[in-house]
Amino acid sequence: MKKITKICCIGAGYVGGPTMSVIAKQCPEIQVTVVDINQDRIDQWNTVNLDELPIYEPGLKEIVGETRGKNLFFSTEVDKAIDEAQMIFISVNTPTKTYGKGKGQAADLKFIELCARNIAKVAKDDKIVVEKSTLPVRTAQAIQNILDNTGNSVKFEILSNPEFLAEGTAIEDLIHADRVLIGGNDTPSGQAAKDALSAVYEHWLPKERILQTNVWSSELSKLVANAFLAQRVSSINTISALCEKTDANIQEISRAIGFDSRIGSKFLNASVGFGGSCFQKDILNLVYIARSYGLNEVADYWEQVIIANDYQKSRFAENIITNLYNTISGKKIVMYGWAFKKDTNDTRESAAIAVADALLEERAEIIVYDPKVSEERIYADLDYLNTRSPEENRRLLKVTKEPIEVTKDAHAIAILTEWDEFKTYDWETIYKQMLKPAFVFDGRRLLETDTMKGIGFNYYKIGQS
Ligand SMILES: NC(=O)c1ccc[n+]([C@@H]2O[C@H](COP(=O)([O-])OP(=O)(O)OC[C@H]3O[C@@H](n4cnc5c(N)ncnc54)[C@H](O)[C@@H]3O)[C@@H](O)[C@H]2O)c1
Numbered sequence: 332m333k334k335i336t337k338i339c340c341i342g343a344g345y346v347g348g349p350t351m352s353v354i355a356k357q358c359p360e361i362q363v364t365v366v367d368i369n370q371d372r373i374d375q376w377n378t379v380n381l382d383e384l385p386i387y388e389p390g391l392k393e394i395v396g397e398t399r400g401k402n403l404f405f406s407t408e409v410d411k412a413i414d415e416a417q418m419i420f421i422s423v424n425t426p427t428k429t430y431g432k433g434k435g436q437a438a439d440l441k442f443i444e445l446c447a448r449n450i451a452k453v454a455k456d457d458k459i460v461v462e463k464s465t466l467p468v469r470t471a472q473a474i475q476n477i478l479d480n481t482g483n484s485v486k487f488e489i490l491s492n493p494e495f496l497a498e499g500t501a502i503e504d505l506i507h508a509d510r511v512l513i514g515g516n517d518t519p520s521g522q523a524a525k526d527a528l529s530a531v532y533e534h535w536l537p538k539e540r541i542l543q544t545n546v547w548s549s550e551l552s553k554l555v556a557n558a559f560l561a562q563r564v565s566s567i568n569t570i571s572a573l574c575e576k577t578d579a580n581i582q583e584i585s586r587a588i589g590f591d592s593r594i595g596s597k598f599l600n601a602s603v604g605f606g607g608s609c610f611q612k613d614i615l616n617l618v619y620i621a622r623s624y625g626l627n628e629v630a631d632y633w634e635q636v637i638i639a640n641d642y643q644k645s646r647f648a649e650n651i652i653t654n655l656y657n658t659i660s661g662k663k664i665v666m667y668g669w670a671f672k673k674d675t676n677d678t679r680e681s682a683a684i685a686v687a688d689a690l691l692e693e694r695a696e697i698i699v700y701d702p703k704v705s706e707e708r709i710y711a712d713l714d715y716l717n718t719r720s721p722e723e724n725r726r727l728l729k730v731t732k733e734p735i736e737v738t739k740d741a742h743a744i745a746i747l748t749e750w751d752e753f754k755t756y757d758w759e760t761i762y763k764q765m766l767k768p769a770f771v772f773d774g775r776r777l778l779e780t781d782t783m784k785g786i787g788f789n790y791y792k793i794g795q796s
Pocket residue numbers: 341342343344345346347366367368369372409422423424425442445446463464465466494495496497498608609
């Protein structure tokens with residue numbers, strides 16, 4: 332296998348952008364071109380002002396600044412980039428299907444199929460095609476069929492190379508990856524393709540951390556990794572409900588069980604519920620696959636992780652309503668945070684959306700502050716639910732850039748994202764200007780109970796009575 336000198340990535344999103352930026356930085360001799368059909372997104376990646384990149388990730392703008400125009404390029408010329416590259420990553424979105432068979436559970440693979448057909452149409456020489464998107468187990472077979480049956484008789488080697496980065500720490504996760512997974516065929520050409528991709532990562536990662544498997548194990552490992560991570564969050568969140576009834580403290584429990592090296596301490600932070608574009612989507616997909624093989628008990632087991640997550644979000648909203656004397660109609664509630672976690676502007680499946688929707692159903696007046704999420708995005712998230720008209724959403728919910736000022740005459744504050752800046756606020760001043768009793772509902776366990784109660788707040792923290 333020839334040395335890779337030209338890579339193309341189809342899809343300039345949360346995965347394609349950061350992943351390819353890091354490859355370009357670590358492999359100066361490889362030319363990396365990231366293509367997308369969305370002209371606006373590509374324009375944003377090419378923006379002169381690096382603060383206006385389409386994705387906010389700590390450390391990303393520095394890398395883009397260093398590599399863009401040298402060996403990293405963003406373009407809408409998809410065919411040209413496919414034609415020139417020896418290795419093509421497919422990093423397009425694979426959302427949950429919203430129509431037809433598998434609606435609400437299966438992954439929608441239409442964007443993947445379009446990419447495969449495009450590669451088949453354009454390719455004039457042998458290519459390695461890398462599945463970077465998260466895909467149902469056995470998708471590589473479908474891609475291979477499309478490429479072989481519609482291509483120009485060139486040879487395609489398909490690899491599965493799922494991405495494990497988490498948003499907010501994408502660059503750190505890519506540079507210090509726990510592992511890289513490469514699935515491919517056990518044939519000589521499959522092995523050569525796996526080794527070629529491994530060589531890219533070996534520019535900065537030790538070889539022991541680059542795991543090679545068969546394609547199906549690699550595809551399925553990605554879904555299983557997310558299912559296990561989300562399951563930990565749901566497990567600890569169910570126990571947080573029990574803590575609130577029993578005077579046990581969820582943080583003490585996380586610490587106590589996390590010290591057991593068999594359990595480990597990570598992903599045991601109780602919260603208002605997990606969000607993000609992956610956990611729910613990937614578990615639903617796993618559930619769908621299990622059911623499609625008749626494994627109903629397996630499907631039921633994993634589905635419970637999502638049911639527990641929905642319960643946590645509605646439990647948080649109900650707690651606000653109950654404590655505000657069972658009526659929040661016309662009451663001003665300030666929501667701190669809209670992103671699904673700190674250090675990202677991504678709001679997909681954020682718990683904040685579900686909580687806001689539940690409070691708006693009770694006719695609360697909500698004001699949202701998030702340091703990185705735009706007003707446009709917040710309204711788009713709410714409108715997408717279709718619970719009420721866009722006009723009604725804009726009448727009941729406002730977005731602010733003044734987090735302290737808006738707490739004047741507020742009945743309550745709900746913390747939905749763990750942004751560090753919320754810890755630095757002058758909570759005494761906030762307390763003074765709120766209506767009394769002043770309530771804070773901390774869905775992220777961000778603030779100190781003694782301090783908040785000492786100031787005078789009625790302070791509710793997930794997992795603590
Ligand atoms: N977001 C994450 O943190 C994360 C982490 C690991 C894996 N993943 C997986 O990676 C994949 C991509 O996720 P994302 O968050 O980057 O999605 P995204 O929506 O941010 O980006 C996908 C991009 O692909 C483009 N696209 C779609 N069809 C195209 C086509 N035919 N040609 C060219 N461009 C096309 C879209 O315009 C979009 O810009 C998904 O399968 C996801 O499950 C995501």
